[in-house]
Amino acid sequence: MRIRLRRRRPAQPVASDRSGLAIDYWETHGEELLTAGLGAIARRLPALVAAALRLAWQANRRDTAVAVGGNLAAGVFTAFGLVATSSVLTSLFAMGPTPDRVRAALPSLLLVAVATGLRGALLTASGWAQARLKPQVERLVETRLLELTTRVELTAFDDPEFHNAVRRARDTGVPDTATVVETTVTVITGMVGVLAPAAALALMHPVLMPLLLVTAVPAGWAAMRSARLRYQAFYRLSAARRRKYMLSDMMAERQPAAEVRAFTLRDFLLGQYGKVADLEQSVQLEVARDQAAAKASGDLLTGAATVAVYAALAVLLSTGVIPLAVAGAAVLAVRTGQASLTGLVQAMNRLYESGLYFGDYLDFCRMAEARVQPPGLAAPPASFRTLTAEKVTFTYPGADGPALSQVSVTVKRGEVVALVGENGSGKTTLAKLLAGLYLPDSGAIRWDDTDIADMDGDALRRLISVIAQDHTRWPLTVRENIVMGSEPDDELMMEAAAAAGADKVVADLSQGYDSLLDRRFRGGHDLSGGQWQRVAVARGFYRDAALVIFDEPTSALDARAEHALFERIRRHADGRTIILISHRLASVRYADRIYVLERGKVVEQGPHAELMRRGGLYADLYALQASAYKGEAS
Ligand SMILES: Nc1ncnc2c1ncn2[C@@H]1O[C@H](COP(=O)(O)OP(=O)(O)OP(=O)(O)O)[C@@H](O)[C@H]1O
Ligand SMILES: [Mg+2]
Incomplete structure (x- = not known):
């Protein structure tokens, strides 16, 4: 029979395509960034700068000191150089023969040269330190993240909120934390770069300083708007980009390669990829256009403001408020300050933006630390005489009902105990609880008289060996x-x-x-x-290990290997205590005790012979398997 395929409507644009894409968390910050005004940005900055500097200090004290100190010192030399320039110009514009004027200007000229040289050296040193800081901070932050992801209790990985937090912290938190540190130094550089010429101008004449700000406002606005446009596009595209990476992985990675061919998925995947790429391209072109417009209006306004400043200078000059030489130096200072201010506004915008993700990282750390076992718990004994699970109930986070309810199990040292039951009956869950990977919601698991919840988790798990059903x-x-x-x-x-x-x-x-x-x-x-x-x-x-847990260790083994392994387990594998989970009932019949699970409860327990006599679920399942083999043989 031919299967008729339903004709589908063409897919919606990817930005609104939410199938399987958790993009919500990207959007929350988008909102905040889009609505934040300059005031909000300015209020957030001090806390960000402090946190970033603390991190940088932890990563490397010397590099932090050089990066920050070098910038501050360079600023002093900038101001000094500008004041010296004003004095050079004053000497040059003085009355008298030219050679004399040049000679008189020489000492100040020398000062300008020295200040410029020192400033350059300081900026180079601090630039180097800043570049060195970035990888060090990145490493510190990522190591801390991985320490936490490997230490949090296992249930965290069943919590979608935790996954979201991890994703955010890993995708943008880690790289952006390093950016926060880097940008903090850039902001300091920018501030010093603005303050230095402002101070120099104030020294020349108090009226001159506000002039710098007048010219800087439009340039700052244009830079800010341009940066904002870029980030808005980044947010609009973030989900699309993630999808693009996913698609490109599907087409370029090893694991799906066979299926891409087997199901001839090439055109389908390339088509999907094309759609995302189209969207990305159109948004980027739009941004380029808007940025050009912003820059053009910024330039126009800056031009107008500059004309206004020069007009003001002309008024000051013609009214004799400032001499010509000072006016010349003031033009230089205004230009220097303008350039720094544009950079400063851009850096502040970037700092704010990366600060949002840095906040994500800090939130993740707080969330994860709350899920780590507290330190100082007692070390477990080397082994146990009896391991008991006592009326254990356990529900996976977010699950509708318990995976285990009121389960009691006893395992004596050196025994082989088997857990059997149908798919989803709770065997793996019970094994994970016995291994100390999950803690029960109620009831207790004890090594003799001690509850394993009171033992140091890592030390306990070092004494237990788990061969997981879905081993890595x-x-x-x-x-x-x-x-x-x-x-x-x-x-x-x-x-x-x-x-x-x-x-x-x-x-x-x-x-x-x-x-x-x-x-x-x-x-x-x-x-x-x-x-x-x-x-x-x-x-x-x-x-x-004192306790070995085998969760379906032979599901993929050939008959000979399976037989050899079960033989070894049957001989009690060197006297170790063994918990064995298997669907091959012929192989568990030699266990000292068998627990039969059904829907999260123990419904039968005892040695093989007893369970067979009882004629319950175990006997049914056993008979079913045995008959299948007999059927084959006949
Ligand atoms: N991480 C989890 N989050 C939520 N529910 C889970 C999780 N793992 C398992 N479950 C559910 O808990 C129940 C018990 O699962 P468990 O893996 O313990 O079964 P099992 O007896 O080992 O089955 P199988 O024979 O298929 O291995 C099932 O209903 C399953 O859907
Ligand atoms: Mg299982």
Whole structure:
């Protein structure tokens, strides 16, 4: 039968296409930025500058001191140079023969040269320090972020709010924090650059200083408007850009490459990409046009203001308020000040903008710190005699109902205990609670008499080995994949590899245990699903753990490897305590005790024979599997 495809309407423009794109958080700041006036910007600046300088200080004290101090000192020399210039001009414009006038101007000229030279040297030094600060701050901020993302309780990753906060902090918080620091120094430079000629003008004549501000206002306005336009476009495009990156990854990355071909997705993906690129281009062209208009009006107004200033100077000159030489120096000072002021306004705008994202980063840090286990908890004992889960109830954040309710389990040291049940019955959840990865909402998990909630989480998890159902394929070498997070010991590693059958995988790799398991890098290898699982099981065996949790360790293994692994587990894997989750009931029948879960509750428990006698869910499932095998055999 032919399947009729419904004709779809053409897709909406991407900016309003919200399918799967969480763009809301981008928009909140857009609003604030668009409506913020100069006053709001100015009020926010001091706090931002202080926070940024604190961070820079933490990253590198010397570079911070040089970047800030150098700028301030350079400003002093700017003012000094301008005043000396005024004195040079005064000597040159004095009465008398020219050689005498030049001679008289020489000392001041020398001062101008020295001031200019020193200013240049100071600016170079502080520019260098500023450039050095950026990567250092970036590293500090990113390290702090990753320390937090790896320390927060696991449930944080089930919370969409947390994900949003992480995304914001990672995408823009980290790079923009470094920008805040950099721009702070630029703002200081700009302020000094404006204050220095202003001070010089004030020294020449008090009336001159306000003139500088008159010429600077239109230029500042134009710069501000231009910057604003750029950021507005940035916000309008942020969701579209993210989509573009996503699409370009789909077309250029390794993982989807096979499916792109298998489903002939090329034209579809390129079409989607084209739509986003069209939107981006049209917005950018619009911005370029508006920026040109803003600049033109700014230039026009600046021209008019400059004419006004020169007219004012002419009035001052003709009325004898200031001499010609001072007027000449004043023109120089006004021009210097103008340039600095334009830069200052731009930098302030940028500081404000990056400050919003810096705020995101700080918010994330606060949010994450509230989700970190408090320090100073007791270290766990090396092992336990009995591990118990006592009426444990657990609901995933945001879930409709509990994944586990009133579950009680007992595991004695050296036992093999199996958890069985249908998909979604709560086995993995229970395993994660027993591993201390989640804490129960009510009830307790105890090592003998101590609740594991009162133990230091990291220390506890060092004593537990978990081979997760959805184990990670770490893009590292085989050795690192097995040893990860434990002390390296080659002999133990090979034993663990042999126990999991990973040694046979390694035998086929040219670099042995040092083979890189990532095809995206030169000399990298990839493994089959079952081979990866053997490596994951080896990682579980390698860890010197009191408790080993196997969550479906054989789902991808071939029959021989599966048999070998279960045989090893059956022989109690060197006396360790084992919790085994498996759908292969023939393999769990040897467990000391079997817990059968159904919809988050323990419905049956006991050894295999007892459960079979009982004729409940376990017996049903077992009989079903057994009959399938018998059916095949007959
Ligand atoms: N991170 C999560 N957030 C919300 N609900 C979850 C999460 N993980 C699992 N669940 C839900 O909790 C219940 C128990 O899931 P769990 O993974 O423990 O089942 P399982 O017994 O291991 O199933 P399977 O045999 O498929 O591995 C399921 O209803 C599942 O949808
Ligand atoms: Mg599971």
